[in-house]
Amino acid sequence: MVGKEPWYSHGVRFECQPDCGKCCDQPDGVVFLAPHDAKRLAKYHEMDVQDWLDRDCRRSQNGRYVLRSRPEDGVCIYLNDDKGCSVYGVKPDQCSAFPWWNENMASNRSWHKTVQLCPGLRQPDSKVVSLPMIQEHLDKDAVAEKGFRTWE
Secondary structure (H helix, E strand, O other), X not given: OOOXXXXXXXXXXXXXXXXXXXXXXXXXXXXXXXXXXXXXXXXXXXXXXXXXXXXXEEEOOOOOEEEOEOOOOOOEOOEXXXXXXXXXXXXXXHHHHOOOOHHHHOOHHHHHHHHHHOHHHOXXXXXXXXXXXXXXXXXXXXXXXXXXXOOO
């Protein structure tokens, strides 16, 4: 028996909007990290991975490493004043995967909330993101969400 195709099997219109930052400025948002994200960001900051984890990360409730939020407003520490990412070229895979997070795609209600948050999903002239690309992002999100609790 062949499974039912996902609702997004024919692709979804999406294009990141300039100076938006909506995906990064949600207070108390959580960005899970895959081990390769930690290596990449530590290298970018010219730091030992454990030192970078100690400086720029915290532990989630179940002990996984996640990016730290700014204490004054609870948003990502890498979001700059222009709503841009100060580590854009090396940002975590989970950041690159937005809005294609498994939790966002899980139900109509979750997807509707994502569409309301993200103006890039409400642009009628945006390019269509294909199913293979969406699936690639969903896979990266799943790895990041699994995360890690200890560094080598």
